[in-house]
Amino acid sequence: MAPxxxxxxxxxxxxxxxxxxxxxxxxxxxAAASGEEALATLARQPFALVLIDMIMPGLSGQExxxxxxxxxPRAKVIMITAFATVENxxxxxxxxxxxxxxxxxxxxxxxxxxxxxLEEARLRECGFSIDMDSTFSCLGNALRREILxxxxxxxxxxxxxxxxxxxxxxxxxxxxxxxxxxxxxxxxQDERKxxxxxxxxxxxxxxxxxxxxx
Amino acid sequence: MAPxxxxxxxxxxxxxxxxxxxxxxxxxxxAAASGEEALATLARQPFALVLIDMIMPGLSGQExxxxxxxxxPRAKVIMITAFATVENxxxxxxxxxxxxxxxxxxxxxxxxxxxxxLEEARLRECGFSIDMDSTFSCLGNALRREILxxxxxxxxxxxxxxxxxxxxxxxxxxxxxxxxxxxxxxxxQDERKxxxxxxxxxxxxxxxxxxxxx
DNA sequence: ACAATCTGTGAAGAATATTTCACAACTCTC
DNA sequence: GAGAGTTGTGAAATATTCTTCACAGATTGT
Numbered sequence: 001m002a003p004x005x006x007x008x009x010x011x012x013x014x015x016x017x018x019x020x021x022x023x024x025x026x027x028x029x030x031a032a033a034s035g036e037e038a039l040a041t042l043a044r045q046p047f048a049l050v051l052i053d054m055i056m057p058g059l060s061g062q063e064x065x066x067x068x069x070x071x072x073p074r075a076k077v078i079m080i081t082a083f084a085t086v087e088n089x090x091x092x093x094x095x096x097x098x099x100x101x102x103x104x105x106x107x108x109x110x111x112x113x114x115x116x117x118l119e120e121a122r123l124r125e126c127g128f129s130i131d132m133d134s135t136f137s138c139l140g141n142a143l144r145r146e147i148l149x150x151x152x153x154x155x156x157x158x159x160x161x162x163x164x165x166x167x168x169x170x171x172x173x174x175x176x177x178x179x180x181x182x183x184x185x186x187x188x189q190d191e192r193k194x195x196x197x198x199x200x201x202x203x204x205x206x207x208x209x210x211x212x213x214x
Numbered sequence: 215m216a217p218x219x220x221x222x223x224x225x226x227x228x229x230x231x232x233x234x235x236x237x238x239x240x241x242x243x244x245a246a247a248s249g250e251e252a253l254a255t256l257a258r259q260p261f262a263l264v265l266i267d268m269i270m271p272g273l274s275g276q277e278x279x280x281x282x283x284x285x286x287p288r289a290k291v292i293m294i295t296a297f298a299t300v301e302n303x304x305x306x307x308x309x310x311x312x313x314x315x316x317x318x319x320x321x322x323x324x325x326x327x328x329x330x331x332l333e334e335a336r337l338r339e340c341g342f343s344i345d346m347d348s349t350f351s352c353l354g355n356a357l358r359r360e361i362l363x364x365x366x367x368x369x370x371x372x373x374x375x376x377x378x379x380x381x382x383x384x385x386x387x388x389x390x391x392x393x394x395x396x397x398x399x400x401x402x403q404d405e406r407k408x409x410x411x412x413x414x415x416x417x418x419x420x421x422x423x424x425x426x427x428x
Numbered sequence: 429a430c431a432a433t434c435t436g437t438g439a440a441g442a443a444t445a446t447t448t449c450a451c452a453a454c455t456c457t458c
Numbered sequence: 459g460a461g462a463g464t465t466g467t468g469a470a471a472t473a474t475t476c477t478t479c480a481c482a483g484a485t486t487g488t
Contacts, residue, residue, distance in 0.1 A: 084300045085300070086298045086300055086303045086314065086316060089303050089304050089307075090313065090314045093303075093304060093307035094312070094313065098308070099304065099308065100304045102300060130425055132359070132422065132425070133356060136353050136354060136359060137354050137356065139350050139354065140350060140351050140353065140355065141351075141475085141476085142347060142350075142351065143476095145350060158434080158435095159434065159435055159436090160434060160435080170477075170479090171434085171436090172435095172479080173476080173477060173478075175437085176475095176476070177476090179436090193434090193435070193485095204425065206287075209288075210421065211349075211417065211418065211421045355445085357446095372465095373466090374463080374464060384447075384449090385466090386447085386448075386449080386467085387447060387448075389466060389467085390446070393466095
C-alpha cells in the first residue's frame with residue numbers, strides 16, 4: 001500500500017500543486033483546506049505523513065500541530081511556511097514537527113523532505129515485530145525481569161554468572177527461566193553460549209526504562 | 215539534588231561565562247572543552263542537560279549529538295551556534311536536539327532555554343511513579359491485557375460491557391481480573407463506577423503501542 | 429585423558445494463579 | 459417496592475506455572 005499523505009493548506013493553488021507533485025511521485029494524497037478539516041480527516045483515516053501550512057485562517061498550523069500529535073501520535077508532520085525564522089522553526093520542531101519547509105520551495109525540496117521523513121518513519125517500524133503476548137507473559141515473572149535486566153546491564157554474561165549474580169543456587173531453575181526468555185525472543189546466545197539481549201530484548205529494556213522515568 | 219548540566223565549548227571564555235551564569239542560577243555545572251571530553255564525562259556521570267557548541271575542533275557538535283543521544287538517551291540537549299540558519303536549526307532538531315540557541319545570546323535567553331528544557335524533562339518524569347513489579351505481573355495475563363486495551367480504547371466503559379465485548383460469560387471471572395488491574399493501579403473507576411484508565415495505565419498503553427511499532 | 433565445572437533436559441511435586449460457584453448489596457425501571 | 463440487571467465478595471475446585479531432583483552431554487583447565 002502506498003504511503004498516505006495529507007496536505008493541509010488554505011491556498012487552493014499551492015494545495016493542488018502539492019497534491020499533484022506528490023501523486024505523480026507515487027504517493028496516495030488527500031487534501032484538506034483548513035486545520036479543522038485536517039483533524040476531521042485524520043479522525044476517519046490514518047496518515048503516515050501530514051504537510052501543514054503554518055499560516056491559515058481558523059486553526060493555524062501551530063495550533064493544529066499539538067492537536068494532531070495527540071490524535072495521531074504516529075503521523076509524521078512537515079510544517080510549511082513563507083515566513084521562516086530560526087525561532088519559528090525551532091519552536092515548531094520543539095512542538096513535535098519532524099521537518100520544516102520554507103516557501104517557496106522547489107519540487108525536489110518537497111520530495112526530498114517527504115521521502116526522508118517517511119523513510120525515518122519506516123526505519124522506526126523496525127525490521128522485527130515484537131510479539132506482545134509472549135513478551136508480556138514472559139515478563140510477568142519477577143525473576144525473569146531480573147534476569148533480563150542483568151543481561152541488559154552486563155551486555156554478555158555466562159549462564160552460571162547470572163545465577164551467581166542473582167543468588168540462585170539451583171541452576172536448573174535458572175535454566176527454566178532462561179529458556180522462557182529465549183523462547184520469547186528476548187535473549188539469545190552468542191557462539192560461546194554467552195547470553196545477550198536480542199534487538200527485541202533491547203527494545204523492551206529501552207521501553208521499560210522509559211516507562212519507569214521518562 | 216540540583217539538576218546537573220554539562221557545558222561543552224572549545225572557547226574557554228564563553229565556556230566559563232556560561233558555567234558562571236548557570237552556577238549562579240543554582241544549577242550544578244560541569245564543563246568540557248571538546249566533544250571527546252564531553253562523551254567521556256557523560257560516560258562517568260549522568261547529566262540532565264547538555265549544552266553543545268556546534269562548531270568545535272575535533273568532534274563537532276553535529277557529530278557529538280548522535281553519539282551523545284545513544285550514550286545518554288535521556289539527556290536533553292541544547293545546541294549553540296554563531297551561524298544560525300533555518301536549515302542548520304532544523305537539521306539539529308531532527309537529529310535529536312531539544313533546543314537551539316544563537317550566539318551571541320543574552321543571559322536571559324540562556325536561562326530561559328535551559329529552564330524550559332529542564333522543565334520539559336521534569337514533566338516527562340511525571341508526578342507518579344510506576345511500580346514495574348505490580349504492573350508487569352498484572353499484565354502477565356493475556357485476558358488482563360485485553361481488558362486494559364479495551365478500557366483504553368473505550369475511554370470509559372461499564373463492567374458488564376467489558377464482559378460482553380470480550381465474550382466473557384462469567385462476570386465474577388471478569389471481576390477477579392479487573393480487581394487485579396485496579397490493585398496494580400492501571401485502571402480506576404469514576405463516580406458512576408465506569409472503568410477508565412489511570413494516568414499510569416495510560417502511560418503503559420502508550421509504551422505498549424510504541425513497543426509494538428514505533 | 430581426567431577431573432571439574434558448565435550447560436542443559438524432562439518429569440514429579442509444590443506453589444500460585446485462575447475459574448467456578450453460591451451468595452448478596454446496589455441501582456435502575458416500571 | 460417488585461423485578462431485572464449490575465457490581466461485587468469469598469471459598470472451593472481446577473489449571474497453570476514454578477521448583478526441585480535425578481541425570482547427562484559439553485567444555486575447560488591441567
